[in-house]
Amino acid sequence: MKKIGHLIEFILLFIFNIFILIIPLKMALWFGRRLGDIAFFVLKIRRDVVMKNLSFAFLNKNPDELFDIARRTYQNFGMSMMELLSFPKLKIKKLINNKIEFEGLEYLDELIAQKQGAVLVAGHFGSWELMGAATCQKGYPLDFLVGKQHNVPVDNLLNFYRKIKKIGIIQLKMALKGVMKAVKGGRFVAMLSDQDAGKRDGVFVNFFCRPASTPKGPAVFSLRAGVPIIMGFCIRQKSFNRHKIKFLKVDFKKTGDDEKDIELLTSKYTQILEGFIKKYPDHWFWFHKRWKTVIDNAPNMY
DSSP states (O other): OHHHHHHHHHHHHHHHHHHHHHSOHHHHHHHHHHHHHIIIIISOTTHHHHHHHHHHHOTTSOHHHHHHHHHHHHHHHHHHHHHHHTTTTOOHHHHHHHTEEEEOHHHHHHHHHTTOOEEEEEOSBSSHHHHHHHHHHTTOOEEEEEOOOSSHHHHHHHHHHHHHTTOEEEEGGGHHHHHHHHHHTTOEEEEEOOSOOTTTSEEEEESSSSEEEEEOHHHHHHHHHTOOEEEEEEEEOTTSSOEEEEEEEEOOOOOSOHHHHHHHHHHHHHHHHHHHHHHSGGGBOTTSOTTOSOSTTOOOOO
8 A cells, every 4th residue: 555655646746747847947936935835824734843943943033033934944945846856957057157156166176186085964955956966067076875765766756866967876775885985986975964863873962052863974984984074055045046055164183082073073064054054044944853862861842
């Protein structure tokens, strides 16, 4: 029954995707905002989680401000998904010339000149899929570390869309071997590192003044391979169809204590992410129960 359900989901997505590919991108973005409104106002998908996360993270904001951030979060996510589903028709190089501005490419260029790879840490922030595609079309060797989705046909479709934009795919189950081989070969491996990682796979670092279990993979790969961490952010501009993609290098010096280094490095890039979220709160994926895993017997906010 589950396979049948997944097949139905795939067919519905595929039909909807055809519609998105037919209409202009500007109209698709408008449609994405309206879908966001429906999810927020009508279906109220995970709205309780979003509002709880926002109220915890921004104690200085009033309910009306939090409500507005939440609404725009749904709209932004809707637009980002429309951009991903538009990959087959998107002329990324044309977008780069007219709609996408880059900042911090010198950090990538320096690594290319040194024939050195890097761990590219991103969050569920802005149009992160478009950032990956634009970075590849700009000529940088980029792989995505991806987990396998429960719906296999949908998972295959999304990976196909990434591949047609020259994004390499490293499956999570092959992470250790795949990531190390890629970065040592001078490639950049992008990882999303902003969701709850549980007690086994995560390290607790402060995120909005509360301990949050955070994936330690990026720090582990960076330290073991001896390559830097570069962070990437895709910031949507007021016109909706324009973006600013910003890269910055995470400066870090080892202490010699492996466990401590992993925690310190993870904390450092998490604090950078927090800074961007504070500046662009409607860009982040507030739908996730970020503080679900707690230390010892601490109360669970969910």
